[in-house]
Amino acid sequence: MYAFEYHRPGTIAEAASLLGSLEDAKALAGGQTLIATLKLRLAQPSDIVDLGGISEMNGIRVEGDNLVIGALSKHAEVANSAEVQQHIPALAALAHSIGDRQVRAVGTLGGSIANNDPAADYPAGVLALGATVVTTQRELAADDFFTGLYETALNPDELITEVRFPIPQRAAYAKFPNPASRFALVGVFVAQAADGSVRVAVTGAGLACSGWRRWKRH
Numbered sequence: 001m002y003a004f005e006y007h008r009p010g011t012i013a014e015a016a017s018l019l020g021s022l023e024d025a026k027a028l029a030g031g032q033t034l035i036a037t038l039k040l041r042l043a044q045p046s047d048i049v050d051l052g053g054i055s056e057m058n059g060i061r062v063e064g065d066n067l068v069i070g071a072l073s074k075h076a077e078v079a080n081s082a083e084v085q086q087h088i089p090a091l092a093a094l095a096h097s098i099g100d101r102q103v104r105a106v107g108t109l110g111g112s113i114a115n116n117d118p119a120a121d122y123p124a125g126v127l128a129l130g131a132t133v134v135t136t137q138r139e140l141a142a143d144d145f146f147t148g149l150y151e152t153a154l155n156p157d158e159l160i161t162e163v164r165f166p167i168p169q170r171a172a173y174a175k176f177p178n179p180a181s182r183f184a185l186v187g188v189f190v191a192q193a194a195d196g197s198v199r200v201a202v203t204g205a206g207l208a209c210s211g212w213r214r215w216k217r218h
């Protein structure tokens with residue numbers, strides 16, 4: 001691991017300001033991807049901005065027709081949330097299918113979609129549910145957020161703060177997990193929105209986890 005300066009801001013504003021002012025800073029959520037990358041010396045950030053102390057980025061709530069999940073929410077929190085289980089049980093099941101108990105206890109929603117691993121589970125749910133990714137700079141429709149293999153529309157100094165999932169009529173997620181990591185060899189998320197339209201998103205089967213189709217039910 002190369003040397004870096006460590007920062008632990010207490011607010012979103014403080015974190016955004018650090019990322020905006022430091023030369024080559026990187027945000028740290030659960031570290032499930034980033035720590036391994038640093039250990040292998042595949043990245044050499046000048047500064048690490050640890051988001052772990054920012055309580056504003058936590059929490060799961062229903063707001064109107066949306067289920068809003070904080071970016072720092074751990075996979076286990078999403079899987080075990082009564083709100084998620086009641087309103088989008090397929091999303092709770094998706095979170096429960098990620099990795100093992102240790103990964104679910106530490107990995108986060110924001111880290112997963114910012115990383116956009118083409119075999120990751122969450123991007124399929126975010127796309128099929130037509131979610132909105134809320135950041136420190138703007139609100140991005142899921143269709144505009146994922147741009148390619150490990151690529152998103154995020155600017156280097158932009159943080160995901162929460163994701164807004166419209167509550168669907170019904171939804172389901174199924175995947176063939178890699179037997180070791182449980183990443184999706186292929187995974188399919190299907191959602192029927194409140195207006196009756198259906199979206200299908202596939203992970204693991206292409207260059208990026210961003211393939212989706214939309215059908216209108218007649």
Ligand SMILES: Cc1cc2nc3c(=O)[nH]c(=O)nc-3n(C[C@H](O)[C@H](O)[C@H](O)COP(=O)(O)OP(=O)(O)OC[C@H]3O[C@@H](n4cnc5c(N)ncnc54)[C@H](O)[C@@H]3O)c2cc1C
Nearest residue numbers: 029030031032033034099107108110111120121160182183
């Ligand atoms: C053994 C193992 C098995 C796994 N199995 C699966 C699986 O089955 N399915 C699956 O989908 N995933 C799987 N994962 C991935 C895991 O679930 C994490 O979501 C993923 O590694 C990201 O980790 P993290 O949330 O700790 O983010 P970090 O590693 O801390 O960060 C990852 C990247 O996202 C950026 N980032 C983090 N938070 C934000 C934010 N709020 N805003 C902007 N950028 C941010 C960081 O700067 C970094 O570039 C597995 C991981 C491991 C180690």
